[in-house]
Every structure is written in structure tokens, then in C-alpha cells.
Amino acid sequence: xxxxxxxKPGKGLTDRKLSYCPGCTHGIIHKLVGEVLEEKNxxxxxxxxxxxxxSVMSYEFFNCDMxxxxxxxxxxxxxxxxxxxxxxxxxxxxxxxxLASIGLAEIVHxxxxxxxxxxxxxxxxxxxxxGGQMAPTTxxxxxxxxxxxxxxxxxAGEPLRISELxxxxxxxxxxxxxxxxxxxxxxxxxxxxxxxxxxxEKKQGFSLIEFISTCPVQWGIQPYEATRWAVDNMIPxxxxxxxxxxxxxxxxx
Amino acid sequence: xxxxLMKGNEAMALAAIKGGCDAFxxxxxxxxNELPEYLSKHMKENGRVFVQAESEVAAINMVYGAGGSxxxxxxxxxxxxxxxxxxGISYLAGSExxxxxxxxxxxxxGLGGIQPAQSDYMQITRGGGNGDYxxxxxxxxxxxxxxxxxxxxxxxxDEYRNPVMIAADGLLGQMMEPVDLERSSNVKEAPLKPWAxxxxxxxxxxRNKIVxxxxxxxxxxxxxxxxxxxxxRMIDEQQRFEMIHTEDAEIVFVAYGSMARIARSAxxxxxEKGIKVxxxxxxxxxxxxxxxxxxxxxxxxxxxxxxMSLGQMIEDVKIVNQGRYKLDFFGRTGGxxxxxxxxxxxxxxxxxxxx
Numbered sequence: 089x090x091x092x093x094x095x096k097p098g099k100g101l102t103d104r105k106l107s108y109c110p111g112c113t114h115g116i117i118h119k120l121v122g123e124v125l126e127e128k129n130x131x132x133x134x135x136x137x138x139x140x141x142x143s144v145m146s147y148e149f150f151n152c153d154m155x156x157x158x159x160x161x162x163x164x165x166x167x168x169x170x171x172x173x174x175x176x177x178x179x180x181x182x183x184x185x186x187l188a189s190i191g192l193a194e195i196v197h198x199x200x201x202x203x204x205x206x207x208x209x210x211x212x213x214x215x216x217x218x219g220g221q222m223a224p225t226t227x228x229x230x231x232x233x234x235x236x237x238x239x240x241x242x243x244a245g246e247p248l249r250i251s252e253l254x255x256x257x258x259x260x261x262x263x264x265x266x267x268x269x270x271x272x273x274x275x276x277x278x279x280x281x282x283x284x285x286x287x288x289e290k291k292q293g294f295s296l297i298e299f300i301s302t303c304p305v306q307w308g309i310q311p312y313e314a315t316r317w318a319v320d321n322m323i324p325x326x327x328x329x330x331x332x333x334x335x336x337x338x339x340x341x
Numbered sequence: 342x343x344x345x346l347m348k349g350n351e352a353m354a355l356a357a358i359k360g361g362c363d364a365f366x367x368x369x370x371x372x373x374n375e376l377p378e379y380l381s382k383h384m385k386e387n388g389r390v391f392v393q394a395e396s397e398v399a400a401i402n403m404v405y406g407a408g409g410s411x412x413x414x415x416x417x418x419x420x421x422x423x424x425x426x427x428x429g430i431s432y433l434a435g436s437e438x439x440x441x442x443x444x445x446x447x448x449x450x451g452l453g454g455i456q457p458a459q460s461d462y463m464q465i466t467r468g469g470g471n472g473d474y475x476x477x478x479x480x481x482x483x484x485x486x487x488x489x490x491x492x493x494x495x496x497x498x499d500e501y502r503n504p505v506m507i508a509a510d511g512l513l514g515q516m517m518e519p520v521d522l523e524r525s526s527n528v529k530e531a532p533l534k535p536w537a538x539x540x541x542x543x544x545x546x547x548r549n550k551i552v553x554x555x556x557x558x559x560x561x562x563x564x565x566x567x568x569x570x571x572x573x574r575m576i577d578e579q580q581r582f583e584m585i586h587t588e589d590a591e592i593v594f595v596a597y598g599s600m601a602r603i604a605r606s607a608x609x610x611x612x613e614k615g616i617k618v619x620x621x622x623x624x625x626x627x628x629x630x631x632x633x634x635x636x637x638x639x640x641x642x643x644x645x646x647x648x649m650s651l652g653q654m655i656e657d658v659k660i661v662n663q664g665r666y667k668l669d670f671f672g673r674t675g676g677x678x679x680x681x682x683x684x685x686x687x688x689x690x691x692x693x694x695x696x
Contacts, residue, residue: 102548131542131543132541132542132543132544133540133541133542133543134540134542135410135538135539135540137406144554147550147552148550151542151548152540152542152548153410153538153539153540153541153542153548153549153550154538154548154549154550154551154552155405155406155409155410155538155550155551155552156436156550156551156552156553156554157402157405157406157432158402158405158428158429158432161398161399161402161405161429164394164398164399164400164402164403164405164406165402165403165405165406165409166406167392167394167399167403167406168364168366168402168403168404168405168406168407168408168409168410168414169406169407169409169410169538169540170406171364171390171392171403171407172363172364172390172407172410172411172412172414173410173411173539173540176410176539176540177540178540193395193396193398193399194395194398194399194402196395197394197395197399200395201392
């Protein structure tokens with residue numbers, strides 16, 4: 089019987105089984121990053137930096153040299169790697185607890201210095217790995233194990249919007265927030281990743297793509313409900329779009 | 342090459358360049374600022390990397406990234422800054438990433454002061470970070486020894502794939518002394534690093550991972566046992582010390598770094614008075630030079646530990662002494678640098694008490 093290959097895993101990811109839960113979008117985001125690195129012929133010369141949280145194991149999944157950084161420190165580790173390996177593609181892969189809380193100084197200053205690195209920032213509004221605690225990105229009213237009555241503004245402030253915050257940093261070159269809740273948005277997200285790595289290839293400086301992501305397990309809902317929850321609740325507060333584009337020259341918009 | 346008169350912090354910086362340092366990451370803190378200042382100019386001139394980080398925490402993690410990607414890397418700081426770097430040092434040790442860390446010690450605890458001290462001995466030798474790990478740690482006494490050891494440290498870090506700590510202090514950092522930067526020292530070219538995450542997985546044919554995470558406890562234990570073998574090798578190979586007038590001594594000082602320098606003057610004065618004192622000067626403080634205590638002459642009855650702290654190294658002296666000799670201690674702390682006369686008085690009081 090003739091067979092036609094309609095899909096095969098790319099070279100951008102290893103063949104290790106992903107450690108992510110059903111309904112979580114880390115898998116899609118990994119696949120997109122892996123595809124872009126493969127299609128741009130960057131994977132053989134890339135250095136990735138895994139963070140702490142659910143994506144801690146990403147050093148086993150991206151098919152390139154990897155560092156495993158301490159919680160929040162991935163942008164500093166990436167800075168060190170990029171400064172001594174300027175011709176390599178250097179990226180971090182970080183969640184919102186890692187990047188928006190404990191690693192806020194590192195991400196702001198990596199952007200501030202205009203480090204020529206790419207940051208993949210996955211925002212699911214909660215600490216997933218540690219058991220569903222409140223993150224800086226947790227929405228008002230959202231119940232977590234450390235905000236059992238729902239996040240209260242008076243007690244915990246309002247959720248931090250990272251892309252908007254970094255847009256005020258002079259050194260940042262390209263910042264975009266995307267979502268992967270349907271095929272149309274997945275395609276758009278891939279385009280954003282391509283742009284981010286192109287910024288780095290052209291030595292134009294710091295690029296970050298923020299992904300609206302899901303955590304059905306810690307949100308306490310079914311996987312099929314999680315995508316809808318993200319669209320209905322997260323995107324209104326964390327709007328999609330380009331927050332900074334200082335690439336100069338021709339742009340493709 | 343002729344000796345040049347240099348300030349300690351600047352001599353340390355130049356020694357790092359001579360030792361093959363490719364990249365420096367640091368954050369300002371007194372009393373070591375002349376070190377990064379010097380490098381901010383001269384690393385660039387030599388086509389090397391200098392980054393002023395946003396914090397000590399970021400700096401040590403930049404060291405992790407650069408060292409893990411195969412470069413010879415340095416960071417420097419002073420006591421409270423080194424405290425902040427401990428997280429990264431634990432990761433560096435756990436992932437076996439070589440690097441050199443210079444601690445120009447000042448008084449503590451907390452913000453403490455900015456004057457010279459030796460009160461980070463425990464932090465340095467016990468590993469201030471989490472986990473079963475050690476860093477090689479050297480405590481030089483004068484600027485020539487400091488530059489020689491810093492030059493060699495990059496080679497040692499590569500050989501053991503381990504962080505090397507230089508326990509200097511504010512006195513060494515701020516003083517001026519003639520130094521010969523070209524004096525031969527065990528400095529080797531950086532070796533090939535087939536383990537490093539250099540971004541060459543295609544060329545290499547496999548991926549390299551710089552990782553300290555082992556979720557299976559058996560794997561983590563195996564990793565620790567492997568590290569322990571390396572630490573045992575360091576204990577065998579890297580105990581360094583100097584014996585000063587111990588051949589006929591009755592009282593033997595144990596002192597390192599600036600305190601040993603002060604003690605030398607006290608030894609001269611006491612010997613002029615006919616009092617037989619000598620000194621064991623640890624140059625490596627981890628591993629602690631146990632070998633120095635093995636063949637002391639029968640004349641020795643007391644070990645007097647001298648520190649610019651209220652007694653930290655004395656715990657190592659107690660461990661190695663095993664009850665053989667009487668132990669005594671003299672220390673000043675908080676940034677107070679003792680005069681040699683204070684040590685002389687201490688010894689005279691000991692003799693008085695014994696009679």
C-alpha cells in the first residue's frame with residue numbers, strides 16, 4: 089500500500105516525550121519554536137536556556153545545546169552565552185512565574201542592554217509546576233492555591249503586563265503578544281517567532297514573544313474549556329499585538 | 342619582566358587577563374571597584390567581554406552562561422555581594438562549569454563595613470549555596486602571590502571543571518605593591534571543552550546540556566558521588582601551605598592572607614625576644630592543608646589561630662588537631678586590622694598564663 093507522509097516531526101525538537109499536561113499549550117509553542125529554528129537553519133548553531141517551572145525540562149526537548157538556568161535567571165545566562173558566542177542563536181524559554189516575578193530584574197535589564205537574544209515567554213497566569221499558586225499575571229478574581237478567594241487588587245495588586253512594561257524600555261527591539269488558541273492564531277504566532285529570530289540574526293537586539301497559554305490542571309477546568317477561558321479572560325486583559333517594533337528599515341506589516 | 346607598582350585590585354584584574362580570562366561579569370561594590378573599572382577598559386582593548394550586570398545575582402548567572410558556553414570567565418565582588426552570588430555558585434558547581442570568583446572581603450554580617458576582614462571563611466570553605474559541593478579556594482598573602490594564583494586559577498578551574506574562589510580582602514585590594522605579572526605560573530591555554538554548550542550541536546553531532554537537575558534521586562546521588570570523587574582529588578592535589586619557622590617552634594600560629602602577613606612581623610619580634618614561634622600559613626583554605634599539621638616537631642605545644650574574624654578557620658584547626666596540641670585564638674573583626682604588637686602581647690600573655 090502506498091503511503092503518503094502528511095506529517096513528520098521536525099529536527100527542531102528531540103524525540104523525547106513532552107512532559108506537559110493535556111490541554112496545555114507548551115507543546116504547540118515548543119513545536120513552533122522548533123520549526124522556526126529548523127526552517128531557518130539555526131538549530132545546529134543555537135544555544136537555548138531553559139528556566140524553572142513546567143518548562144524546566146525544555147532542555148530535553150529543544151534539539152540544540154541547552155543551559156538549565158536558576159529560577160528567573162535565564163536572561164542573565166543567555167547574556168553570558170551570547171556575549172561569548174556572538175554568532176550563535178541564543179534564546180530563553182520562560183514561564184510567567186519565572187520571568188514576571190523572580191526574574192523581573194533579569195528580563196528588564198537584558199532588554200535594557202539590548203541583548204541580541206530572543207525570549208519565548210509563556211504566560212498562563214499561574215505557577216503550574218509548583219502546584220497552582222498566584223503569579224504576578226494571575227487575573228483579578230482568579231482562584232489559585234495562594235489566592236483561594238480570588239486575587240484581590242487591594243492585597244496583591246493588578247496583574248503585570250510584561251510586553252507593555254518592556255515596551256517602555258529603550259533597549260527592546262521587537263515585542264509581540266500572540267495566542268495559539270486556534271489555527272489562525274497559531275500561524276500568526278509562528279510568524280512572530282520568525283520575526284523575533286530574524287531580529288537576532290540581523291543583530292538588531294532584544295526580541296520577546298509573549299504567548300497566552302493555558303493551564304487546565306491548575307485552573308481546575310477541563311482541557312477543552314481552558315482554551316475558551318484564555319480567550320474570554322486573558323486576552324481582554326492581555327491584548328494581542330505588537331507592542332514595540334524598532335527594527336527600522338523595511339517592516340512587513 | 343621588571344616589577345611594576347600596582348594597586349591590588351588593578352593587579353588582580355591584569356592577572357585575570359594574563360590568565361586567559363575571556364569575559365568578566367560583575368556589579369559594583371566596595372572595596373573591589375578598581376578591579377571591574379580596570380577591566381572595563383582593558384578587556385575591550387584586548388577584544389574580550391566586559392559586562393556590568395544589574396546585580397550580583399545576574400552577574401554570577403552571566404558567568405554560568407558564558408562559562409557553560411566554553412569561555413574562561415571571571416567575576417569579582419566583596420562579602421555581601423558574594424553572599425548574593427551563592428545561588429549561582431551552587432549551580433556552577435553542580436553543573437561543573439569552570440570560573441574564577443574573587444572575593445575582596447570586608448566586614449560583616451549584613452551590610453557590615455567596607456574595611457578588610459576575613460569573616461567569610463565559612464561562606465567560602467563550606468559552600469554558601471545549597472547542596473554537597475566545594476569550590477577550590479586560595480587565600481594569598483601578598484600581591485605577587487595573588488596575581489600568580491589568579492593567573493593559575495583559570496587553568497585549575499578548567500582542569501577540575503569547578504569554580505575557583507580567591508579569598509582576598511580589602512587590604513590586598515587597596516594596597517600598592519610591586520608585582521611581576523610575567524612571573525611563571527602554572528598557566529595553560531584553555532583546553533578543548535567537548536562538554537560545553539557552544540552552540541555547535543550540528544558540527545559536534547550531539548547536543549550538550551549544562552544542567553544541575555536530576556529528578557531521580559538515584560541519578561542525583563550518582564552525580565554527587567562523581568562530584569565527590571573530584572573533590573577528593575582536589576584534597577589530594579591542591580593542599581597548599583607555607584611553613585614558617587616551625588622547625589623549633591613551641592607555639593605555631595595558623596594564619597592566612599593579610600593576617601599571616603601581620604603575623605610574620607610578630608614572629609620576628611617574638612623571636613628577637615627568644616620566644617620560639619612559627620607559623621603554618623594555609624594558602625589553600627579549601628582544601629584545608631591538613632598535611633601541614635602532620636609532621637610538626639616535638640617542640641610544639643600550642644597552635645594559635647589568628648584571624649580577622651572572631652574564629653572561623655579555628656574550626657578546621659580543631660578538626661585537624663584531633664586534641665594533639667593546646668589551641669588558642671586571637672582575632673579582630675569588623676574591619677579592624679590588628680597591629681603585630683597585639684599578637685606579640687597575646688603570645689606574651691599566653692606564656693604568662695602558662696607559668
